[in-house]
Amino acid sequence: MVRYAAAAAVLALSLAGPAFAADGGQLFAMQCKMCHQAASTAMAPSLTGVVGRKIASAADFTYSPALKGKAGTWTAANLDAFLKSPAAFAPGTKMPISVPSDENRAAIIDYLKTLK
Template sequence: MLRPLLALAALGLAATPALAADGEQLFNMQCKMCHAGGPMGPSLVGVAGAKIAAKPGFNYSPALKAKEGTWTDANLDAFLKAPTQFAPGTRMMISVPSEESRQAVIAYLKTLK
């Protein structure tokens, strides 16, 4: 009974690099224009697991500055799904409606160190 579960777990681990690669493609098409570290949005290098709105050198909205916690998978997912619901008053207006796309982007963000 344990072997099928181990096989499924191994498949999940094997899919992670592919998921991150899909996320990189989505990021480059939809996010990179604003998140290249300029005035529009902060660089997202190291964002996964970091404190929310704490990257030096970027003027975050009061809405994000008021958020507590870190950019966990759940927080990144909620923010990407509906930025203005996650942090009412945020300047980010672009959402990622597809759960599959959000998971791919999050997997990619976790590779940015």
Template sequence: MIRLATASAVSLGAILAFTAGPALAADGAQLFNMQCKMCHNGTPMGPPLAGVAGGPVAAKAFAYSPALKGKGGTWTDANLDAFLKAPTAFAPGTKMMISVPNAENRAALIEHLKTLK
């Protein structure tokens, strides 16, 4: 039974890897609109996130914390995931206090961020 469940999970994971992009982005758009948009809409609360995925960390016109400014690097999927999972662990001293503990929700948000240009 465990072997079947593991094989099914692996198969499902392979299927999701090929089909997840658009479906996850749509789910991510819904999550973004419900949880992120109120702060990340160009107000002083948070920077707009269009073009963030794949771009340099703390590069938008915004008053970032010294912690995030000093982080450097690029917003890769892994960095976005780590930041969304635990912002204060990723960049101690960051202004971002909201985390996304659910891995599926983080993946969906990251896919959505990739669509924002």
């Protein structure tokens, strides 16, 4: 019941219009920044310049074999698939966070483009 109420509230907000449009920077601060800092840490690789970068290529981070084994670059489409379900994109990845909302993923990816 509580979950339905929460979903209804979110739906109401999203129907309310642009004033409530997802803010990628804010979403990143809430859901990603506790692990992803400006520079790589033991917790997570740096996402500075990640859009267009080769997958699993930050020199100063030890990736899982799962992500290290992926070919390709972080295009918007790859980021979208990864953030929708990291485990489906790269089974065995150490990245634990998924972003189920299409709108929130798009906003976060737009924000990642600004990290240069």
